Amino acid sequence: MYRYDQYDQTLVNERVAQYRDQTQRFLAGTLPDDEFRALRLRNGLYIQRFAPMLRVSVPYGMLSSKQVRMLAHIARKYDKGYGHFTTRQNIQYNWPKLEEVPDILADLASVEMHAIQTSGNCIRNVTSDHLAGVAKDELVDPRPYCEITRQWATFHPEFNWLPRKFKIAFSSTTADRAAIRVHDIGIQIVRNDKGELGYQVYVGGGLGRTPIIGPLVREFLPELDLLSYCEAVLRVYNRLGRRDNMYKARIKILVKETGLAKFTEMVEAEWAHIKDGDLKLQPQDLERMKSHFTEFAYDKNAAADTTYADRLREDSAFAAWAKRNLKEHRQPGYSIAFVSLKASGVAPGDITAEQMDAVAELSDQYSFGEIRSTHEQNLVFADVRQQDLYAVWLRLRELGLATPNIGLLTDLICCPGLDFCSLANAGSIGVAQDIFDIFENLDYQHDIGEIKIKMSGCMNGCGHHTVGHIGILGVDKKGEEWYQVTIGGSAENDASLGDRTGPSISRADIAGVVEKIVDVYLENRHSEDESLLKTYRRIGMQPFKERIYNTAPAAEAIA
Amino acid sequence: MSALIRNRQIVPNDVTILDDEAAAPQNGNFVVSLARWQKDNAQLRSLSVDVGVRLPNTADLTTIWAELEDRKLIVLDFPGFADGRAYSQARLLRDRYAYKGEILAVGGAVVRDQIQGMQRSGINSFLLRADQDPNVCLTAFDDFASAYQRATDKDMVIPREHRRSNSL
Numbered sequence: 068m069y070r071y072d073q074y075d076q077t078l079v080n081e082r083v084a085q086y087r088d089q090t091q092r093f094l095a096g097t098l099p100d101d102e103f104r105a106l107r108l109r110n111g112l113y114i115q116r117f118a119p120m121l122r123v124s125v126p127y128g129m130l131s132s133k134q135v136r137m138l139a140h141i142a143r144k145y146d147k148g149y150g151h152f153t154t155r156q157n158i159q160y161n162w163p164k165l166e167e168v169p170d171i172l173a174d175l176a177s178v179e180m181h182a183i184q185t186s187g188n189c190i191r192n193v194t195s196d197h198l199a200g201v202a203k204d205e206l207v208d209p210r211p212y213c214e215i216t217r218q219w220a221t222f223h224p225e226f227n228w229l230p231r232k233f234k235i236a237f238s239s240t241t242a243d244r245a246a247i248r249v250h251d252i253g254i255q256i257v258r259n260d261k262g263e264l265g266y267q268v269y270v271g272g273g274l275g276r277t278p279i280i281g282p283l284v285r286e287f288l289p290e291l292d293l294l295s296y297c298e299a300v301l302r303v304y305n306r307l308g309r310r311d312n313m314y315k316a317r318i319k320i321l322v323k324e325t326g327l328a329k330f331t332e333m334v335e336a337e338w339a340h341i342k343d344g345d346l347k348l349q350p351q352d353l354e355r356m357k358s359h360f361t362e363f364a365y366d367k368n369a370a371a372d373t374t375y376a377d378r379l380r381e382d383s384a385f386a387a388w389a390k391r392n393l394k395e396h397r398q399p400g401y402s403i404a405f406v407s408l409k410a411s412g413v414a415p416g417d418i419t420a421e422q423m424d425a426v427a428e429l430s431d432q433y434s435f436g437e438i439r440s441t442h443e444q445n446l447v448f449a450d451v452r453q454q455d456l457y458a459v460w461l462r463l464r465e466l467g468l469a470t471p472n473i474g475l476l477t478d479l480i481c482c483p484g485l486d487f488c489s490l491a492n493a494g495s496i497g498v499a500q501d502i503f504d505i506f507e508n509l510d511y512q513h514d515i516g517e518i519k520i521k522m523s524g525c526m527n528g529c530g531h532h533t534v535g536h537i538g539i540l541g542v543d544k545k546g547e548e549w550y551q552v553t554i555g556g557s558a559e560n561d562a563s564l565g566d567r568t569g570p571s572i573s574r575a576d577i578a579g580v581v582e583k584i585v586d587v588y589l590e591n592r593h594s595e596d597e598s599l600l601k602t603y604r605r606i607g608m609q610p611f612k613e614r615i616y617n618t619a620p621a622a623e624a625i626a
Numbered sequence: 627m628s629a630l631i632r633n634r635q636i637v638p639n640d641v642t643i644l645d646d647e648a649a650a651p652q653n654g655n656f657v658v659s660l661a662r663w664q665k666d667n668a669q670l671r672s673l674s675v676d677v678g679v680r681l682p683n684t685a686d687l688t689t690i691w692a693e694l695e696d697r698k699l700i701v702l703d704f705p706g707f708a709d710g711r712a713y714s715q716a717r718l719l720r721d722r723y724a725y726k727g728e729i730l731a732v733g734g735a736v737v738r739d740q741i742q743g744m745q746r747s748g749i750n751s752f753l754l755r756a757d758q759d760p761n762v763c764l765t766a767f768d769d770f771a772s773a774y775q776r777a778t779d780k781d782m783v784i785p786r787e788h789r790r791s792n793s794l
């Protein structure tokens with residue numbers, strides 16, 4: 068993974084000093100409240116329902132064991148002993164003290180980490196496929212491009228005061244695991260028919276109040292033009308994005324209101340001026356960056372192992388985990404192992420300091436000392452020899468991190484909701500637990516197959532509910548918690564927004580409604596291979612609606 | 627009273643920004659709004675003093691550059707802490723139009739915590755918000771020794787350093 072050089076390290080250290088000074092001026096009363104707010108947000112510090120919340124950047128989900136140990140240390144020393152992985156591959160702490168944040172940042176800086184631009188109206192953490200570099204369906208490793216973009220975006224002087232937040236994601240695989248089309252800029256790395264590398268550029272996707280699947284703005288952008296093109300997009304946005312209404316300030320609204328053709332024309336015109344300037348990458352820039360992401364020294368004999376097959380035969384619990392929580396690696400004899408952060412009784416994405424330490428230890432022993440965080444709020448050991456999987460599983464099971472539910476119904480993603488977030492209309496963690504209780508039986512979950520449930524506590528959509536196969540959105544009804552349900556969303560290649568089932572559902576009924584949706588699906592699917600998404604697209608909303616609201620077909624007037 | 631920083635020095639405030647209704651002073655340089663510059667152009671150009679132009683942060687430089695080209699002072703507006711539009715205007719002036727004159731930042735966001743970004747975008751003088759201590763503000767320019775993006779001459783540009791060390 069990428070390691071800091073002296074420049075990166077100095078910059079992060081200087082940032083700690085700068086933020087310490089800002090905090091001191093705020094505490095001394097010389098920095099006004101609203102200005103400190105804007106500044107602390109650019110360092111990931113929110114003031115939430117009960118306490119500040121600090122969001123730490125995990126660039127494109129890559130972590131070293133040393134970094135994870137530091138995250139554990141921070142959880143113990145400054146927080147209540149745990150952290151929470153988010154849908155943007157970052158980690159959040161829910162109970163830090165404002166006065167101590169500079170010290171936390173200093174600790175982070177000591178392991179090449181920071182909280183820079185994890186919030187605020189600026190360019191946020193660059194995200195990508197959590198299987199980058201090991202995925203079988205990958206064209207090239209996207210991480211060097213992510214890192215180049217991360218550096219360009221870090222403290223970009225022109226784009227620190229944008230109309231609204233700005234998110235960039237990369238994908239380099241046929242199956243999009245980075246949800247690029249719901250990002251402000253989504254970049255698909257491609258090869259053109261001449262065999263040259265480059266990018267398809269999507270602009271103006273996003274979730275939140277006005278969910279939009281991002282349209283294609285450029286069919287093929289040459290590899291060396293990555294930064295100049297991003298700069299052109301950002302410049303058009305910084306100048307023309309709406310600033311009069313926070314809910315219309317994302318670039319998706321600019322694209323929509325301007326019209327795709329006109330918007331594209333403006334970007335291209337801007338780009339024409341700067342494309343051959345010093346933002347143009349040189350081949351050596353790419354080579355340098357690619358040298359940070361070379362393949363590990365894999366064990367050539369890994370595939371000769373037979374113990375793994377034996378274990379699978381002998382231990383059905385292990386086999387169940389292997390079936391669900393392992394993915395195929397490119398390297399024969401290796402597997403990608405998922406660490407499930409979705410156990411019953413735990414908020415999705417939460418992990419304790421002890422678990423973090425143990426995960427770090429496991430990665431040192433079995434996965435080259437690296438860990439990844441995923442968009443679905445789990446962790447990944449990307450490079451485990453098959454002969455080691457049993458040992459990894461045994462330990463994960465002891466830790467409560469081996470729930471064999473990756474991709475299944477209880478592997479749901481959800482924002483912090485009412486429990487932590489001051490913007491929330493309704494709780495999401497409690498609903499997650501209710502769903503867990505209903506679908507407790509893992510065999511049943513396996514029969515149901517892959518269903519992505521996504522849940523947000525408010526319209527901001529941090530839980531990406533609009534692209535969940537089943538989406539759940541917390542709404543406020545006269546001070547009570549209610550939920551709007553959608554079916555049919557997807558953040559993958561066939562990206563689509565979910566459709567609302569109808570009137571919102573009470574807190575008491577919401578988990579039951581999920582069960583009804585699953586029942587209708589099971590009754591109607593042609594085979595186990597027909598996903599909920601496919602079934603829904605075939606049979607439409609009506610059967611679901613009838614079951615959810617107990618309406619007989621005849622009584623139903625208009626959908 | 628607002629302090630003025632020009633080229634990283636605290637200097638006496640010698641900038642007179644005229645209201646659109648105010649009469650032009652008899653002697654001394656002054657600044658007018660873009661609207662007034664366009665409206666009274668012939669008359670303002672006939673004066674023997676230097677007239678600077680203050681741009682609203684919504685002004686599209688591609689359409690007005692020809693009218694500004696020979697100005698010695700262009701004033702950019704940062705009306706609120708969160709409104710960063712003029713950063714792009716500064717970049718365009720320096721990068722696209724190779725403007726060599728003075729760019730002055732005015733407005734509510736001209737404070738300790740923004741002026742380094744402004745400087746890196748090409749602004750070289752700052753009319754500080756009234757509550758700002760100019761000596762504290764001067765320290766802002768030293769917050770970072772280098773940057774990932776091309777910036778002012780003083781700062782090290784990290785990608786450039788990499789390319790250089792690569793070719794050694």
Ligand code: SF4
Nearest residue numbers: 482488491524525529
């Ligand atoms: S979706 Fe709403 S409630 Fe949930 S974390 Fe985001 S802002 Fe908070």
